[in-house]
Amino acid sequence: MTNFASAESNIDWKLSTIHDFPFSFSSEVEMKKVIVAAALSVVAASALAAFFFSADASVGSNGALTVAFDERGLGNADVSYTLTASGTAVYACINGGGNHPQSTNKVGPSPISASLTNVKVKNGRVVSSITVEPPGPGSFSCPSGQSSVLACVSYTDVLLTDTTNNLEVVPTGTTSRTFISAKGISCA
Numbered sequence: 001m002t003n004f005a006s007a008e009s010n011i012d013w014k015l016s017t018i019h020d021f022p023f024s025f026s027s028e029v030e031m032k033k034v035i036v037a038a039a040l041s042v043v044a045a046s047a048l049a050a051f052f053f054s055a056d057a058s059v060g061s062n063g064a065l066t067v068a069f070d071e072r073g074l075g076n077a078d079v080s081y082t083l084t085a086s087g088t089a090v091y092a093c094i095n096g097g098g099n100h101p102q103s104t105n106k107v108g109p110s111p112i113s114a115s116l117t118n119v120k121v122k123n124g125r126v127v128s129s130i131t132v133e134p135p136g137p138g139s140f141s142c143p144s145g146q147s148s149v150l151a152c153v154s155y156t157d158v159l160l161t162d163t164t165n166n167l168e169v170v171p172t173g174t175t176s177r178t179f180i181s182a183k184g185i186s187c188a
Contacts, residue, residue, distance in 0.1 A: 049088050050165040057173035063089065063134035063153040072120045079160045079164045083130045084113040085155040085175075088187050092151040092180055093142035100182040102153075105140035109156065114147050130160070152178040154187035 012107045055069040067079035067083055088108035092100050114132040134153045161168045176187060 020120040026059070033182075050162065050167055052160070052167065052169040053170040055160050055169045057155075057158055057171040057175050059153060059155070059174055059177035062144070063150045063177065063179070064131050064133045065134075065153075065155045065158070065175065066129050067158070067161040068129040069127075069160060069169070069171070071126045071162060071167075072124060073128055074124050074126060075125070077164070078118040079121060079126055079162055080118060081116040081128075081130055081164055082113060082161045083132055083159070084111070084161070085132060086110065087112045087135045087153065087155050089134045089137075089153045090151045090185055090187050091137040091140050091148050091172075092182070092185055094149050094180070095146045100180060100185070101146070105137060106187075107135040107138055109142075110135040112155075133154075149180065151180040151182075151185045152176070152187040 019155060050071060050073045053070040053072050055067055057067050059065055062073055065083075065085060065087070069081075071079070086109040088106065088110070091105045091107065095101055112132045112135065114130055116128065116130050119126050119128055132155075134150060137148055140148060156175070158171055158175055159168055178185075178187070
């Protein structure tokens with residue numbers, strides 16, 4: 001059982017031992033009010049700290065990695081973000097009949113990134129998305145009569161960073177996609 005009378009006298013003793021305030025109080029009750037208000041301000045400020053509520057990754061039909069996110073506790077200032085990852089892509093040649101005649105080019109893993117700057121905060125919250133494109137085919141080309149296509153793509157070390165508030169989150173979700181299944185094609 002808590003002894004409130006003892007706790008109150010302990011507070012009174014601690015308040016009476018403080019002598020070096022840069023300002024004066026008209027009473028101990030006024031001093032206690034100021035201390036309680038300061039403590040509540042610290043609690044309120046920590047409750048408003050920015051945090052990622054969600055961050056979900058997906059790979060689109062063009063092979064681009066998109067992270068949709070919801071960040072809260074931001075206040076009113078604009079926020080900037082960076083999405084970084086390591087991307088691996090395989091490009092394949094497809095002939096006029098839609099077949100893959102075994103010619104492929106694996107690109108990566110390559111560092112890739114994208115940025116969003118000065119994102120407007122609404123009611124202390126940002127709900128947005130950021131996208132990075134897959135590594136390109138480089139100098140890979142197909143013989144005459146064949147087309148180069150993205151066969152598969154995979155992303156690792158995916159990290160979304162709020163560069164304004166120094167927060168990071170590893171998104172959940174899908175970070176790879178296969179578009180053509182054929183012998184010799186693997187993004188692993």
